[in-house]
Amino acid sequence: MKSLFIWILLEMIMREGRKSSPIMTKEINGVIIQIENLRKVYRISSEKIYALNTIDLSVNRGEICCLLGTSGSGKSTLLNLMAGLEKPTRGTISIKGARIDLMSEKQLAEFRQKNFGFVFQSYNLLSALTALENVAMPLVFCGMDAKKRQKEAKKMLEQVGLKNRMNHRPTQMSGGQQQRVAIARAFVMHPPVIFADEPTGNLDSRTTIEVMEMMVNLVHKNRSTLVVVTHDLEIASYCDRIIHLRDGLIVNEELKHAIPAAYETANSMIIAGN
Amino acid sequence: MKKIDILRMALRNFGRRKARSFLTVLGVVVGTMSVVVMISIGQGLNESYKEQIESWGSLTQIQVNGTSTGTDTGAGGGGTQGNQLYMDDNSVAGLSQIPNVLGVMPVKNESVSLIKGKEIWTGNVMGIDLSKMELFGFKTTKGRLLESTDKDSFVMGYMTAFSFYDPKGNGEWINPTDDQGNPVPLPFDPTTTKLKMTFDTSYGYEMSVGKPKMSKVNCVGVLKMASDDFSYSILMDYNTVETLKKDYEKTQTSTDTNGSTTGSSSRQEKSKNKYDIFYVKVDDVNNVSTVQSAITDMGFSCWSAMDVLNQVKEQMKIIQFVLGGIGAIAFFVAAIGISNTMVMSIYERTREIGIMKVLGCHLKDIMSLFLTEAALIGLLGGLVGLGLSEGLSFLLNFLSSSGALGDMSIGSKLSVIPFWLIICGIVFPTFMGLVSGLYPAWRATRLSALDAIKNE
Ligand SMILES: Nc1ncnc2c1ncn2[C@@H]1O[C@H](COP(=O)(O)OP(=O)(O)OP(=O)(O)O)[C@@H](O)[C@H]1O
Ligand SMILES: [Mg+2]
Numbered sequence: 218m219k220s221l222f223i224w225i226l227l228e229m230i231m232r233e234g235r236k237s238s239p240i241m242t243k244e245i246n247g248v249i250i251q252i253e254n255l256r257k258v259y260r261i262s263s264e265k266i267y268a269l270n271t272i273d274l275s276v277n278r279g280e281i282c283c284l285l286g287t288s289g290s291g292k293s294t295l296l297n298l299m300a301g302l303e304k305p306t307r308g309t310i311s312i313k314g315a316r317i318d319l320m321s322e323k324q325l326a327e328f329r330q331k332n333f334g335f336v337f338q339s340y341n342l343l344s345a346l347t348a349l350e351n352v353a354m355p356l357v358f359c360g361m362d363a364k365k366r367q368k369e370a371k372k373m374l375e376q377v378g379l380k381n382r383m384n385h386r387p388t389q390m391s392g393g394q395q396q397r398v399a400i401a402r403a404f405v406m407h408p409p410v411i412f413a414d415e416p417t418g419n420l421d422s423r424t425t426i427e428v429m430e431m432m433v434n435l436v437h438k439n440r441s442t443l444v445v446v447t448h449d450l451e452i453a454s455y456c457d458r459i460i461h462l463r464d465g466l467i468v469n470e471e472l473k474h475a476i477p478a479a480y481e482t483a484n485s486m487i488i489a490g491n
Numbered sequence: 492m493k494k495i496d497i498l499r500m501a502l503r504n505f506g507r508r509k510a511r512s513f514l515t516v517l518g519v520v521v522g523t524m525s526v527v528v529m530i531s532i533g534q535g536l537n538e539s540y541k542e543q544i545e546s547w548g549s550l551t552q553i554q555v556n557g558t559s560t561g562t563d564t565g566a567g568g569g570g571t572q573g574n575q576l577y578m579d580d581n582s583v584a585g586l587s588q589i590p591n592v593l594g595v596m597p598v599k600n601e602s603v604s605l606i607k608g609k610e611i612w613t614g615n616v617m618g619i620d621l622s623k624m625e626l627f628g629f630k631t632t633k634g635r636l637l638e639s640t641d642k643d644s645f646v647m648g649y650m651t652a653f654s655f656y657d658p659k660g661n662g663e664w665i666n667p668t669d670d671q672g673n674p675v676p677l678p679f680d681p682t683t684t685k686l687k688m689t690f691d692t693s694y695g696y697e698m699s700v701g702k703p704k705m706s707k708v709n710c711v712g713v714l715k716m717a718s719d720d721f722s723y724s725i726l727m728d729y730n731t732v733e734t735l736k737k738d739y740e741k742t743q744t745s746t747d748t749n750g751s752t753t754g755s756s757s758r759q760e761k762s763k764n765k766y767d768i769f770y771v772k773v774d775d776v777n778n779v780s781t782v783q784s785a786i787t788d789m790g791f792s793c794w795s796a797m798d799v800l801n802q803v804k805e806q807m808k809i810i811q812f813v814l815g816g817i818g819a820i821a822f823f824v825a826a827i828g829i830s831n832t833m834v835m836s837i838y839e840r841t842r843e844i845g846i847m848k849v850l851g852c853h854l855k856d857i858m859s860l861f862l863t864e865a866a867l868i869g870l871l872g873g874l875v876g877l878g879l880s881e882g883l884s885f886l887l888n889f890l891s892s893s894g895a896l897g898d899m900s901i902g903s904k905l906s907v908i909p910f911w912l913i914i915c916g917i918v919f920p921t922f923m924g925l926v927s928g929l930y931p932a933w934r935a936t937r938l939s940a941l942d943a944i945k946n947e
Contacts, residue, residue: 302849302941323854330851341846341944345507357496358852402850 250276255308286462334403338418393424519872522825526818533811555769596623618732634712681710833931845943861932869924
């Protein structure tokens, strides 16, 4: 209880202070994510675990960027830091010119709401809500009125091909369908950045292709930037750039100048569909 | 987030765990009921006591019984002799001067018997100042009040009319009230019945000697039912009483030397104390205590129904405090129940809260969400509790008035729920819910979004 009052007090003091803090810097040359000298150390009793050790990385606007590596290499950690779900031990992260690492919980919530979409391996849908309600969730948080968000969410569900599943609950849907709901939810606010942590980890290979193509499609359509974590080389093939991680370090960066074949087919499919 | 969405979401969560929500609300219902019913009983007792005390005499009336220094200053002697207080016209004038006093009615009591054929009533005739009758609010149930032109007339107290009996026979006792405490028709009409009065109070009994002087008197009216002194007396003009008394004494000393009149020494005292009692009328209930202390300061001893009421009020405060305390404990337990439910619900919904945070739900919205849910539990519990309390209160009043709870001799309701209690019964549980939800809501905002969404 005591800490509650302290928290309220601090919250009030911080509210004043935050208005003037220099969080915003300028976004340079179409680089939407800029990471410098990033380190994340976990301390378990006296032992230090370097989940990330000196990462420098920049992601361009509109890029589909893949974090590739073996289990325990620090992929998820890097993604979580970028998304502001965790604080770095050292280093800076700027997204759209804003210093994520310096933001308060409250500022982060607002920033996430406007700029980020998330797709997780385990879907993370609210089990009590229908597909439509799940997709409309981010719109509820930003205060859109019921009618409008209903329309937006419907539109989004149609785009992921779940028009006839709108009133189903997550438990009444297959994994692939659930992940498509999650994708619809990630894109419903048309955020500039989408983070996906092993989005196909729970899916079979056919569904994996379906889901990946859908995501890539939507990213291009919305002119979003996608950061996707995977250990699957096939998924990596959908990406413009592949960042290889090992033991918390970037060991290799692969830039694909040529448009990948899979991407081409996905694109042509959309054109054909339209 | 929009307020309507917060409310909608809170309601949905509330409805999701029906059994648990029901049990938590039940806790608040019981808490609210115990507080409301306990306080309502306190209120009911308070009001019925007030009614009872008011029936003993108006609350704005002070009774001056005598001088508090009357007996011993005589021996003290000396220069105080001039300032010696007596129950006389000087004192009446003095008392009338006290601020907020509307009037003073002096009363002289004499013991008399009224004879109605074979039946006799023995009691007090109160010699009063007729001009004050209206001020003191006397009302008749039959006939009228005394007027200055009346000769040898009196007004009869309500209870007096029921107190005639035949000393030689087995008179039948008539209850002056029915089961509900309401007045019943008079056993006879005193205004048309022939009545005689004598100052010999042994008349009609075996020890009575000779034939005492009878005064011819007539009754002009009967007072409304009350339980004050007037009700058990008859009221007459002061001077009339004095004249009749003198007439009686004259015949007594001439015919019978063993007269029942008092000795000469006390008669001297009596001559100085012209009256026995003063009734002082105060303009407002709130001024009674001040006037009363002013009267005491002047050297009189006095009493008012307010004295008793204040005493009872003090006791009622303690009773209400105890009753309220019992209720408050139940209420406190309910508050813990809400807190517990909310904490449990947060554990269950950790993942959900985490997802909401990741999707960019503001902390203050998460806070509002849980506070709203807690307040809803409180509000619902309060409303249901109030409804049941009203029912229980009705039942209690029904049982007590029908005598099922034994004869409680309480005229009014046993349980009274005043309007302020209804408001409190809604506002307080809601507020309590809010306060109980504060800690759980804070916990919810502090949950790590990352921990929550990590693979389960
Ligand atoms: N909360 C934590 N506390 C302590 N150590 C952690 C924590 N989270 C991650 N780590 C450690 O950091 C390292 C990197 O973990 P991370 O989850 O980023 O791996 P990953 O590349 O996503 O692996 P996977 O492919 O299995 O998901 C691991 O060695 C892990 O043990
Ligand atoms: Mg991982």
